[in-house]
Amino acid sequence: MNNNILEVKELNISLQDDTSIVRNINFNVKTNRILGIIGESGSGKTMISKSIMRLLNTKKFHITGQVLFDGQDIYNISRKDMGKIRGRKLSLILQNPMTAFDPMSKIGSQLIETLRVHFNITKKEAYHKAIGTLRKMNIGREEEIMDNYPFTLSGGMLQRIMIALTIMLESRLIIADEVTTAIDAFNKTKILEEFKKLKGRGITMMVITHDFRVISALADDIIVLKKGEIIESGNTYDIFNNPKHGYTRKLIEATNLIETTNLIGELA
Numbered sequence: 001m002n003n004n005i006l007e008v009k010e011l012n013i014s015l016q017d018d019t020s021i022v023r024n025i026n027f028n029v030k031t032n033r034i035l036g037i038i039g040e041s042g043s044g045k046t047m048i049s050k051s052i053m054r055l056l057n058t059k060k061f062h063i064t065g066q067v068l069f070d071g072q073d074i075y076n077i078s079r080k081d082m083g084k085i086r087g088r089k090l091s092l093i094l095q096n097p098m099t100a101f102d103p104m105s106k107i108g109s110q111l112i113e114t115l116r117v118h119f120n121i122t123k124k125e126a127y128h129k130a131i132g133t134l135r136k137m138n139i140g141r142e143e144e145i146m147d148n149y150p151f152t153l154s155g156g157m158l159q160r161i162m163i164a165l166t167i168m169l170e171s172r173l174i175i176a177d178e179v180t181t182a183i184d185a186f187n188k189t190k191i192l193e194e195f196k197k198l199k200g201r202g203i204t205m206m207v208i209t210h211d212f213r214v215i216s217a218l219a220d221d222i223i224v225l226k227k228g229e230i231i232e233s234g235n236t237y238d239i240f241n242n243p244k245h246g247y248t249r250k251l252i253e254a255t256n257l258i259e260t261t262n263l264i265g266e267l268a
């Protein structure tokens with residue numbers, strides 16, 4: 001049985017003037033596993049995640065290769081069918097959560113509306129589903145949060161609500177792109193804890209980051225990306241303990257350095 005929820009085959013992305021962005025990208029995401037994609041800024045991580053969601057403007061970018069989601073070739077289905085998959089079975093959580101919410105509408109209405117687009121349920125049922133998930137995640141002040149506008153909440157809190165939404169939607173694959181980068185330490189810890197809990201329950205995820213600490217806390221397998229190419233891949237333990245590539249070693253060392261600096265800061 002094929003237990004890959006996602007298969008990316010020979011993915012190449014370039015600009016229309018032939019400037020290459022990513023080359024020969026091949027990887028699979030297995031059901032109930034977390035794949036980490038790590039690489040420096042500009043290595044092509046976001047381009048890969050957006051191309052999987054079919055969110056890149058094809059007038060600007062030339063994309064070749066195949067992306068199979070649950071066995072279905074998503075580059076060969078209609079926009080309408082892609083719309084049904086995106087946001088329900090396949091979710092992308094981006095670095096800046098503010099852009100994911102409508103600033104003019106309260107959090108509760110947005111969650112209820114999204115749930116009702118994808119499930120045949122009443123407003124009341126959607127409300128209970130939403131608030132139940134927020135409670136399970138220990139968000140705190142859940143009723144109040146449902147009644148708030150996005151701008152009144154911190155980026156970290158909005159990020160946690162986005163994660164809650166993917167849980168409500170029962171997404172088959174969650175792509176988390178630098179979700180812990182631009183948020184406060186408290187919510188970063190909460191998000192990592194939540195992902196760890198979900199991992200225990202068998203979530204399937206792609207975690208994209210430049211931070212080895214996030215990867216080592218969550219990922220089962222890793223892909224290392226450098227300047228648009230995969231330079232190393234394997235299971236997290238092996239890569240962390242025995243990196244083959246100098247670039248991977250540098251990324252790991254940079255993480256240790258940051259940790260040592262933080263420790264010195266705490267001791268000072």
Ligand SMILES: Nc1ncnc2c1ncn2[C@@H]1O[C@H](COP(=O)(O)OP(=O)(O)OP(=O)(O)O)[C@@H](O)[C@H]1O
Pocket residue numbers: 015021039040041042043044045046047048210
């Ligand atoms: N809209 C765009 N037009 C042209 N080139 C782009 C565009 N967006 C990204 N690129 C180029 O594609 C390459 C990969 O960018 P990408 O955003 O995927 O990197 P990344 O690894 O996600 O970096 P970061 O961690 O900073 O988000 C970069 O060299 C960038 O210059």
